[in-house]
Amino acid sequence: MLQTIPSIQDFKQKIRSFKYNHLTIGFVPTMGALHEGHLSLVRQAKREHNKVVVSIFVNPLQFGVNEDFQKYPRTFERDCELLSKEGVDIVFCPDREEMYPPGFCTAVIINNLEDKLCGKSRPGHFRGVAVAVLKLLNLAQPDNAYFGQKDFQQTVVIKRLVSDLHLDVRIKALPTVRTEEGLALSSRNTYLSELEKKDALCLYKALVKARSMADSGIINVKKVIQEMENIICGYASATIDYISIVNAETLESVTSIEKGDVAVLAVRIGKTRLIDNMLL
Amino acid sequence: MLQTIPSIQDFKQKIRSFKYNHLTIGFVPTMGALHEGHLSLVRQAKREHNKVVVSIFVNPLQFGVNEDFQKYPRTFERDCELLSKEGVDIVFCPDREEMYPPGFCTAVIINNLEDKLCGKSRPGHFRGVAVAVLKLLNLAQPDNAYFGQKDFQQTVVIKRLVSDLHLDVRIKALPTVRTEEGLALSSRNTYLSELEKKDALCLYKALVKARSMADSGIINVKKVIQEMENIICGYASATIDYISIVNAETLESVTSIEKGDVAVLAVRIGKTRLIDNMLL
Numbered sequence: 001m002l003q004t005i006p007s008i009q010d011f012k013q014k015i016r017s018f019k020y021n022h023l024t025i026g027f028v029p030t031m032g033a034l035h036e037g038h039l040s041l042v043r044q045a046k047r048e049h050n051k052v053v054v055s056i057f058v059n060p061l062q063f064g065v066n067e068d069f070q071k072y073p074r075t076f077e078r079d080c081e082l083l084s085k086e087g088v089d090i091v092f093c094p095d096r097e098e099m100y101p102p103g104f105c106t107a108v109i110i111n112n113l114e115d116k117l118c119g120k121s122r123p124g125h126f127r128g129v130a131v132a133v134l135k136l137l138n139l140a141q142p143d144n145a146y147f148g149q150k151d152f153q154q155t156v157v158i159k160r161l162v163s164d165l166h167l168d169v170r171i172k173a174l175p176t177v178r179t180e181e182g183l184a185l186s187s188r189n190t191y192l193s194e195l196e197k198k199d200a201l202c203l204y205k206a207l208v209k210a211r212s213m214a215d216s217g218i219i220n221v222k223k224v225i226q227e228m229e230n231i232i233c234g235y236a237s238a239t240i241d242y243i244s245i246v247n248a249e250t251l252e253s254v255t256s257i258e259k260g261d262v263a264v265l266a267v268r269i270g271k272t273r274l275i276d277n278m279l280l
Numbered sequence: 281m282l283q284t285i286p287s288i289q290d291f292k293q294k295i296r297s298f299k300y301n302h303l304t305i306g307f308v309p310t311m312g313a314l315h316e317g318h319l320s321l322v323r324q325a326k327r328e329h330n331k332v333v334v335s336i337f338v339n340p341l342q343f344g345v346n347e348d349f350q351k352y353p354r355t356f357e358r359d360c361e362l363l364s365k366e367g368v369d370i371v372f373c374p375d376r377e378e379m380y381p382p383g384f385c386t387a388v389i390i391n392n393l394e395d396k397l398c399g400k401s402r403p404g405h406f407r408g409v410a411v412a413v414l415k416l417l418n419l420a421q422p423d424n425a426y427f428g429q430k431d432f433q434q435t436v437v438i439k440r441l442v443s444d445l446h447l448d449v450r451i452k453a454l455p456t457v458r459t460e461e462g463l464a465l466s467s468r469n470t471y472l473s474e475l476e477k478k479d480a481l482c483l484y485k486a487l488v489k490a491r492s493m494a495d496s497g498i499i500n501v502k503k504v505i506q507e508m509e510n511i512i513c514g515y516a517s518a519t520i521d522y523i524s525i526v527n528a529e530t531l532e533s534v535t536s537i538e539k540g541d542v543a544v545l546a547v548r549i550g551k552t553r554l555i556d557n558m559l560l
Binding site: 008012103104105106107108109110111112113131134135138139141160161164165166167168249250 | 288292383384385386387388389390391392393411414415418419421440441444445446447448529530
């Protein structure tokens with residue numbers, strides 16, 4: 001039976017009882033508006049643990065002042081139905097006051113990683129992510145925590161956080177789930193019109209091009225990025241935020257492609273900013 | 281038998297075995313150069329737990345560029361002898377590379393608290409403290425961690441850190457241990473000449489004056505601080521860094537004294553910066 005817990009105190013107590021009974025915990029932190037991408041994480045967590053905990057918290061600290069915190073899709077009841085069907089044990093759903101009570105003043109910064117790529121166009125985003133995820137990991141005390149590879153930089157930031165601070169948890173980044181045509185699932189896809197949804201395929205097409213060029217032995221990054229840009233510029237509603245090929249750990253741009261590098265990009269489709277990435 | 285462990289990997293394994301056997305852990309983080317103040321923490325930890333862990337790590341991140349990191353007293357063998365006599369189980373003594381390996385890039389900031397008082401004259405000090413203590417707490421996984429009340433702002437910062445990040449540990453701040461004359465014990469007292477040691481009593485005298493004024497019903501902060509300044513200015517080698525009366529949680533200066541407020545001060549005696557405080 002799915003149990004929804006909004007209170008930190010109650011959540012702590014529940015986790016303590018799991019721990020006391022030597023039950024393993026798989027944890028999937030989310031902002032709700034769940035799709036098949038989230039559910040793939042939940043299913044993996046379910047396969048590997050006695051108990052599965054999902055958090056639903058639209059974290060205000062990771063949204064910039066002009067971003068979509070207010071209009072971010074909130075579908076709590078539907079989310080719970082979906083999670084219930086998957087056999088999830090607990091949905092932890094604190095509100096803002098519960099997570100950031102008056103007097104809260106701790107910030108967590110992952111230097112070097114937070115200002116790159118998405119961090120450039122979303123200043124403060126990754127410290128918002130970092131502090132919320134750190135709090136949630138400390139509360140849920142999971143054996144494994146699951147994140148989508150779609151938010152590639154996020155997974156790198158969180159792995160670094162966990163390693164630097166010696167958290168006793170394994171971070172698992174699972175493959176991006178896509179529509180049949182290749183669009184990476186994202187809660188923000190609901191912002192797209194039908195026409196924009198078609199244009200949004202340009203991210204995937206550019207990434208597939210990059211991979212096929214890399215596969216064919218091309219290591220010149222400029223050449224590859226030029227081809228990716230050409231593809232995206234063919235779509236009227238698309239504006240490039242960034243395209244880069246980076247080292248998978250440092251997120252530094254590489255100048256010649258090696259196996260294990262990652263092509264990453266952010267593109268605005270109309271007013272909606274989408275991100276995607278692919279291992280080369 | 282005291283065991284000294286410099287490796288994080290070995291330390292983790294040891295802690296895991298304690299946890300597995302349901303042993304409680306009391307933890308005293310130190311920078312070594314131990315004195316009776318530290319030992320009072322160790323004894324309290326010993327009374328309250330199955331296992332006592334002490335860390336000795338002179339944390340470079342909490343020293344400013346022109347501060348005394350290089351000359352900070354290091355007395356490792358003597359420290360271990362003292363701790364062995366107290367029945368301590370483990371001394372965790374990582375080196376700098378072990379704590380901050382290449383690639384380490386996480387910073388922890390306790391906003392509002394870190395820039396006040398000592399934070400003003402030691403910029404960056406408390407984020408250095410915060411990240412090291414957070415790492416150590418995550419590694420040692422203690423039931424209780426012990427700190428000296430002498431470093432009052434540090435105890436406030438760490439309590440806030442623990443509360444904001446939901447660490448599963450109680451922070452205990454134990455009373456300052458003093459010489460018979462009243463000088464607060466500090467590893468930095470070894471920097472003082474015999475003459476300076478006498479002058480260093482001015483901190484205690486000023487605090488005692490503040491408390492006696494508060495006890496007699498005086499609530500005017502300006503008046504109290506003026507008297508404290510008068511006392512300290514009577515000592516040739518003393519230069520005031522700050523004197524303040526603050527709320528014990530927010531560290532905000534108060535304008536009229538209430539029970540529970542704390543008189544705090546930092547004074548240079550010659551070249552040595554000393555701090556002390558007293559509950560009013």
